[in-house]
Amino acid sequence: MLSVFILASAAALFGFTADESVAQKSIEQRFDADLKTEDLDAWLKRLSSEPNQVGAPHNQANAEFVRDQLKSWGWDAQIEEFYPLYPTLKHHTLELVGPNKFVAALKEPPVDGDATSTRTDGMGPYNVYGADGDVTGDLVYVNYGMPNDYKDLERRGVDVKGKIVIARYGGGWRGLKPKLAQTHGAIGCIIYSDPQQDGYGAGDVYPKGGTRPAEGVQRGSVADMPIYSGDPLTPGVGATRNAKRLKIADAPALMKIPVIPISYGDAQPLLAALGGPVAPAGWRGALPITYHVGPGPAKVHLEVTSDWGQKTLYDVIARIPGSQSPDQWIVRGNHRDGWVFGAWDPLSGHVDMMAEAKAIGALLKTGWRPKRTLIYASWDGEEAGLLGSTEWAETHADELRKKAVLYINSDLNTRGFLGAAGSHSLQRLVNDVSQSVKDPETGVTAGARLRAKMLVDGHEKGASERDRKDAKIAAAGGDLPIGALGSGSDFTPFLQHLGIASLAIEFGGEAEQGGVYHSNYDSYDHYVRFGDPGFVYGISEAQTVGHTVLRVADANVLPFQFGSFADTLDGYVTELHELADHKRKDADELAKLLDQNDYKLADDPRRPLLAPEREPEVPYLDFAALDNALVRLKKSAKAYDELYLRLQAGTVRLSAERNRQLDELLRGMESTLTHPHGLPEREWYKHLIYEPGLYTGYGVKTVPGVREAIEQNHWDEANQYIGLTAAALAAYCDRLDRATAVLGEGL
């Protein structure tokens, strides 16, 4: 065992020669030595001691505290303000007015053993950017309220026009629920947390266990973020004091109907009062009732009134200028605002970022300087719609496009497994870093534990196709696959609006998650029992992100590898072919069944189900351009990666000038994957490989222009985006081939 250890220890880091690796590892050891669980604990306790939503005094106080800490550690830190539209709740009511009466409590009472839950100055549960309104109507249960749910309703002859819908959380992004409800003519939208996924169905409820108690409510934004993030009034530009703003009535990201989030305690009487068809099997949650669809006889009255004013955001931005390449920026961020206390979300990740910043500060004191510039950011207003990060990214867009080499994000961090997602040109780097971080529970590296997990998950009966594919890759022994990024946290403006290579790195998967998400119970007391007792995974997180930052900061040539990207894209393109083929077969089969009247014959007249709508015929698409682009990408990637490994062997060095040229080419690689006009219906999103789905919200759609066009039967658009994506890949390859040429001349 000893020899293996020495070998591993002696191995060169990716991006570093053997000699450089010795020095870099020594820096990482000093960095690690300065990470303290006591710091994480003390900061989390302090930061989460009072409500922290946008506009709360403690959120501003936290910004000042964080800025001052960063300054004290040697960073150039300051607060940068923005001024978005930020409605706050004035009044809301929800009541069942027939056939029986019930008034929803809309309150989260104190919980034994949870110190902060007794505070009464927290924010009442509401969905920010829902419309004001006072509506009364028949209730309809719409399951998750996603597109397929409306198709199911239609087959049951149920229409939501003029009705109020009640949807459960899950199945897709929260904001899509009111958006699709209003699209279908509903006049109001109630969103509740079903105990199946988010209460006693998932585990013991708080305070006995960690899951959501009957009164717990999930707050959250319902802005139409899949079209743009940030201040709804300033799409594409920073919400500075004098920015040009849309009128509220013209802001496309704002909902047109009132929306309210409620607990399952409040939801049960409403759902129990529904009549109409029994809900389909997949729609039933864990409440002890027979779920019905409606409409009515349950009739509800919903009223929401907000104060539609501006609030001030306090982003804390801290810098250490690079010693050799000050114009190459590594940006690292985590948001600081929470819904109420926010101990899990976001402060658990935020304190890890602070530990990194402190340890980097300590390195500075030893005389170390990063070659490239480091920027650490404590974002405000993420919860309402990535406000702080988006407004900063939009304000500094030109400079970021020129200088940023990497954005690294985290959000909540808990016990469990390393979870990394992002630009696949960074997959090699992340895998390499994962071998330098120990998992605190098992003593093996975070990477080794993740590989074991992928292998075990892929072997489970009923494993998903994704899990099985990942296990196959893990079994082959090479790099573990990292995920692709959709949305849901502050990487979005950097990756998807500006085209900056990005990563999200968080530990998780073993905590009792979900239980207090966006509720009054997301508290310090809850986190230290269920999130990461002893903060040991907080240290792992700070190590993983910290080492990544330090290696990108210090490598002579930026540590990208392109074979992983090419292989991953190969998988995506295969999926697109399969998607089109599957849809074609499915549409043909369906047409035959409809022609034969089979749905009518198979139907149960006592529980009638209309036949599904005919799907349009699926033409064969012009995939050739994309297929050819992929072939070229594989070749270009292989050529570059081989030369880069020779550089790493350390027998030759690049001249400073060639190094600079090469870095400049590499820095801009990701931006070639964007298109200035972005995606159909949402120009703000410009990345042609990774985007949040228009109808998933957080969930990623890879090669989105093509994939969503196929999903939505937009064949011309699919062909158009095959061409655009192929062209972007050609630009990517052109740039990569130039980098290869520079590298080849230098070796």
Add this chain to the structure above:
Amino acid sequence: MLSVFILASAAALFGFTADESVAQKSIEQRFDADLKTEDLDAWLKRLSSEPNQVGAPHNQANAEFVRDQLKSWGWDAQIEEFYPLYPTLKHHTLELVGPNKFVAALKEPPVDGDATSTRTDGMGPYNVYGADGDVTGDLVYVNYGMPNDYKDLERRGVDVKGKIVIARYGGGWRGLKPKLAQTHGAIGCIIYSDPQQDGYGAGDVYPKGGTRPAEGVQRGSVADMPIYSGDPLTPGVGATRNAKRLKIADAPALMKIPVIPISYGDAQPLLAALGGPVAPAGWRGALPITYHVGPGPAKVHLEVTSDWGQKTLYDVIARIPGSQSPDQWIVRGNHRDGWVFGAWDPLSGHVDMMAEAKAIGALLKTGWRPKRTLIYASWDGEEAGLLGSTEWAETHADELRKKAVLYINSDLNTRGFLGAAGSHSLQRLVNDVSQSVKDPETGVTAGARLRAKMLVDGHEKGASERDRKDAKIAAAGGDLPIGALGSGSDFTPFLQHLGIASLAIEFGGEAEQGGVYHSNYDSYDHYVRFGDPGFVYGISEAQTVGHTVLRVADANVLPFQFGSFADTLDGYVTELHELADHKRKDADELAKLLDQNDYKLADDPRRPLLAPEREPEVPYLDFAALDNALVRLKKSAKAYDELYLRLQAGTVRLSAERNRQLDELLRGMESTLTHPHGLPEREWYKHLIYEPGLYTGYGVKTVPGVREAIEQNHWDEANQYIGLTAAALAAYCDRLDRATAVLGEGL
């Protein structure tokens, strides 16, 4: 459309020439004209008016009524008695004794609008053939209590030794729950109905809807029927007055631990009191609690005392002797005993059988006589373990082996789709009959509606592999597949013990089933609201079974077709290859994961899960004999089927002597598929193609000697049963080839 109709109408029936078909159709029309919904209604109301379990006075009265009716319709009807061991409940108690107190009600109170539910002379809820006992112990929740559940428990470090288990109904046959519990060392077994499948989770509860109310209990037998059915004291012989009997202590089918069935109302306080690990996701039902596994701290006291006496069974057996082949018997049965009133189970099917018998009686009065002998049987004691049918079949085994050409069973019958299962040599006949019966809801034939249903089900997202395969067959336009028979009703002694070709034919799938199964609420009032309002599917059932009986009775040559059997067996053998290959791959993968310590590394130490046990290596099996037998069977079947179609063309006729020879060969075909020593560990079950699984109970295992040996890692046994099954198929083919020769000579 008209021409098609004329064509279809003019088409010959399978087994009949065009001329014979005209006559046969005319008989069927007269038969159909005598089926009356008013009869079904009146009989059901009368038969289900009082409790009908074995030993109840009304069960005997019903036997006499049925006998007298049959006599009045022209049948030679009599009651045949048997005397099985039949424990009846004297006393039972179930209480939670710690950490809190709760006494289970074990009562099914009256329900509004259900007239018979007010009666108090019904049978209290119990599991017949559970042991007497008075035990106290810690409780463990074992999900369905099936083999995989015990593996899951083991991985959680939970042992049931010395404990009392609580299992929910479902996942496998009821009797396996206490059997596996006692095998694992448990001292008592509680079985409850979870509302997920069997209560508000499935639909509105009775009386608002049809599903099980909180107090409803599922009674039922827990004899170890997968080893033999019938009286536990007389395996293999009839329980006549003077039969040799086992001692109760020596009867292998009897449970050794006390067992009690309870409602979900009674189960909830017990489950809520459990601690220990949170139950795995798939174990969670619809009660509004977090399901835990235990053991304890819930401690329960369970006491069951029964009267272990004999009871008398009253089988009603009615005959019409065949005019040409009196020694060829067509046996048709449905049981008559119920758990309490039994309106659904079994009387809904029983009254349909009575309608057939009455209509056949009416045909007799017109001078018609069946060529072959008809025997109609109203079985007693099915609920306790197929007692009436098994004891009759065992008593008359020699004669049945010589004379029976077919057994047709039904049990409960409800709204919906034609469901047929049985010997695949009868698949053609059933398909042909299904074209002569109209579906009352759609007006198309029962066969056409079933085809539409199979096509639609196979097209659904998430359709099972089985559904997809069936849809493929249905889309090809040929005969629809019929199912294979496991157990759960009275066909078992005929098909699986004696090797008589059998069918089970019932309509169903659109009623709110399950809700009152084996409870006090299985009543007339419930059935006419939810089972088959207007008894229209009762008429369809009587038509389908009646036409089948009449065609087998009247065809010159028995209407078998062997290509369907060969094709079906081909599918089974393919499955066996895949099963072995899949197990081999799975065992190899698992071994690698265990060698690499991946389970340990992937484990969550706060919710520990032990690694699964290593699976033995799977050798390559000697499949060649079976593969070759299948090749021969396909050829032999094709040769016979082609000649039989020529016979049907009507250009030639067989001599009476050749017809007799041929019939005799065909009659005995199915019995060549049996082996005198039966299956491993259960000699009583002798069929080598269709059997109830040793660990499924009702669910079928096809080619069971081979399949179960592979599943249980008994490689030598697998090879042995490959040989035995191949030999049986060779005997089948020898006989079939002789039949082909007789037919060939005759044409």
